[in-house]
Amino acid sequence: MNAEQIAAANATLRGKTPLEITRWALAQAPGRALVSTNFRPYEAVILHLAVSAQPDIPVLWVDHGYNRPATYRHAETLRSRLHLNLKPYLPRLSAAHRDAVHGPIPGPEDEAGLQRFSAQMKLEPFQRGMRELAPRVWITALRQVQNPNRAGLDIVSHDPNFGTLKVSPLFYATDADLEQYLAAHNLPNEWDYFDPAKADEKRECGLHASWGGKAVSA
Numbered sequence: 001m002n003a004e005q006i007a008a009a010n011a012t013l014r015g016k017t018p019l020e021i022t023r024w025a026l027a028q029a030p031g032r033a034l035v036s037t038n039f040r041p042y043e044a045v046i047l048h049l050a051v052s053a054q055p056d057i058p059v060l061w062v063d064h065g066y067n068r069p070a071t072y073r074h075a076e077t078l079r080s081r082l083h084l085n086l087k088p089y090l091p092r093l094s095a096a097h098r099d100a101v102h103g104p105i106p107g108p109e110d111e112a113g114l115q116r117f118s119a120q121m122k123l124e125p126f127q128r129g130m131r132e133l134a135p136r137v138w139i140t141a142l143r144q145v146q147n148p149n150r151a152g153l154d155i156v157s158h159d160p161n162f163g164t165l166k167v168s169p170l171f172y173a174t175d176a177d178l179e180q181y182l183a184a185h186n187l188p189n190e191w192d193y194f195d196p197a198k199a200d201e202k203r204e205c206g207l208h209a210s211w212g213g214k215a216v217s218a
Contacts, residue, residue, distance in 0.1 A: 001028075001158070001165060010154045018045075018169040018181075021155060022053045022139065025167035029136035034058040034087075036126075036140055038195070039067070039075045042178045044082075044187040046141040049169055051082050057139075059084045060129045064121040065095030066105070066196040074190035081187075087133060089125035105196045118197040130162045142168040145175075 001009065013021050026033050035050040035057055037043050050057050061075070079086050091098070098121065099105075106113030130138075138159060159166040170178070182189055 001156075003158075006154075006156050006158060009156045013155045014172070018049055018173065019052060021167065021169035022049045025137050025139055025165075025169070026054050026057075028165060028167075032135055033137035033139060034060050034133055034135040036060045036138065038062070038193075039071050039078070039190065040141075040193040040195070041189055041191055042175075042182070043141055044078055044189065045173075045178050045181050046139070046170060047078055047082055047084065048181075048185055048187055050139055051084065055083065056085050058133055058135075059086045060126070060133060061086060061088050062122050062125045062129070063088050063090055064125070064196065065091065065098075066121070066194065068192050068194050070190055070192035071194070074188065077188055087129060089129040091121045091125050093120070095121075114197060122197050127162075130164075135164055138162065138164040138166045140166060140168050141170055142166075143170055143173055 009024075013024060016024070033054070035046060037047055037059055038061065047059065050059070067075075075086075078084060093101070106117055108114075142153065144153070153168070153171070155168055155171045157166050158164075181187070
């Protein structure tokens with residue numbers, strides 16, 4: 001889709017429900033879509049939407065090895081309840097190996113270190129997954145309220161890092177909207193989530209930022 005088509009799609013989809021947006025996304029490239037997840041809070045919503053529209057949709061998950069036990073248990077719960085077609089991708093190094101060689105996870109004051117960490121433990125396995133699964137449409141749980149970078153996006157965008165059409169059915173959803181969805185569908189949530197590549201919630205790990213596309217080969 002070109003820029004004009006994407007703008008027209010965003011104007012049309014702004015008034016649609018998340019499920020309608022998800023179905024629209026799948027129709028853009030039948031059999032060539034995936035949904036990504038990290039099993040953070042509210043991820044059950046996007047996963048439920050995706051499998052409601054296409055039960056066998058591939059679910060790309062980078063398990064960087066630093067998840068807390070509650071997140072792994074949450075992942076297994078959702079895998080079982082939603083019958084997820086889960087496609088886990090792991091870094092080349094385990095978390096223990098990486099820490100032994102490179103030291104602790106960088107802190108929020110070390111942006112260069114965090115970018116190196118992201119490239120090694122998140123971006124490389126994610127890029128490998130995207131190459132192997134080769135989607136044309138990438139469904140994400142991005143929301144406008146999450147951080148300043150995402151506020152400048154929209155429901156539909158072209159992702160230059162992966163050459164896909166990126167669709168975010170929950171882009172304009174609030175926390176209250178997601179709480180309501182979870183309750184309506186009796187879905188679990190998980191609050192003990194930790195992303196070692198972010199250091200704080202306002203930082204991008206690279207998957208949805210321009211520097212991420214070059215980080216692994218840099």
